[in-house]
Amino acid sequence: xxxxxxxxxxxxxxxxxxxxxxxxxxxxxxxxxxxxxxxxxxxxxxxxxxxxxxxxxxxxxxxxxxxxxxxxxxxxxxxxxxxxxxxxxxxxxxxxxxxxxxxxxxxxxxxxxxxxxxxxxxxxxxxxxxxxxxxxxxxxxxxxxxxxxxxxxxxxxxxxxxxxxxxxxxxxxxxxxxxxxxxxxxxxxxxxxxxxxxxxxxxxxxxxxxxxxxxxxxxxxxxxxxxxxxxxxxxxx
Numbered sequence: 001x002x003x004x005x006x007x008x009x010x011x012x013x014x015x016x017x018x019x020x021x022x023x024x025x026x027x028x029x030x031x032x033x034x035x036x037x038x039x040x041x042x043x044x045x046x047x048x049x050x051x052x053x054x055x056x057x058x059x060x061x062x063x064x065x066x067x068x069x070x071x072x073x074x075x076x077x078x079x080x081x082x083x084x085x086x087x088x089x090x091x092x093x094x095x096x097x098x099x100x101x102x103x104x105x106x107x108x109x110x111x112x113x114x115x116x117x118x119x120x121x122x123x124x125x126x127x128x129x130x131x132x133x134x135x136x137x138x139x140x141x142x143x144x145x146x147x148x149x150x151x152x153x154x155x156x157x158x159x160x161x162x163x164x165x166x167x168x169x170x171x172x173x174x175x176x177x178x179x180x181x182x183x184x185x186x187x188x189x190x191x192x193x194x195x196x197x198x199x200x201x202x203x204x205x206x207x208x209x210x211x212x213x214x215x216x217x218x219x220x221x222x223x224x225x226x227x228x229x230x231x232x233x234x235x236x237x
Contacts, residue, residue: 019208023075026202027061036072040065045201046148048091051141051160052202058089058160062201067096067106067190073181073203081207084112084174086181087164089141091199095155097189098123099130105187106196108133110169113180118168121187124196125155136165150194164204171208179205
């Protein structure tokens with residue numbers, strides 16, 4: 001009986017959170033049918049190669065988009081879940097102008113099922129320009145570095161970020177059997193591909209089941225049972 005009560009208590013304390021990856025691509029093969037790229041194209045990563053934590057780095061090819069273009073990811077037949085998370089490596093390429101005076105207004109906007117979940121500006125052209133995005137610790141992989149494309153020099157420097165650790169894209173409340181993400185670098189300052197652009201690599205989506213409210217109650221009951229078992233044992237000594 002002691003073992004049964006103790007086991008029940010420990011079982012109640014365990015948190016059940018089933019998680020799993022439902023989509024992943026490194027853009028090395030054919031473009032997945034789940035992605036509608038607009039005018040974005042798969043191209044070599046150039047100087048971004050090797051940026052990122054071990055096991056999760058830019059390499060080979062990525063999906064590069066001009067500003068103003070919308071990239072859409074549509075996922076169907078999702079398993080039962082209560083939260084969804086998005087991750088990717090972001091390449092901010094060439095003269096993105098951030099927030100400020102003309103030419104300004106390059107904002108990466110991400111939506112989930114039509115609801116905006118992320119919007120921040122990115123600035124590469126001048127050190128004096130305002131970038132609203134402040135990466136999490138470890139999220140900045142490169143800043144104002146010439147990584148190819150329209151450089152070198154002048155306004156054409158590049159930056160890179162690990163959005164797999166961006167808190168605003170993790171554990172988003174979601175229960176539907178389908179999900180639609182959109183990605184766009186938008187704003188009044190959008191310019192042609194040879195002037196500024198952005199790209200993504202290592203795109204992943206995962207879902208997880210948030211524990212039911214009853215789990216907390218069971219944990220309390222388990223602790224109470226464990227306390228009774230300990231108290232009885234002490235009285236018998």
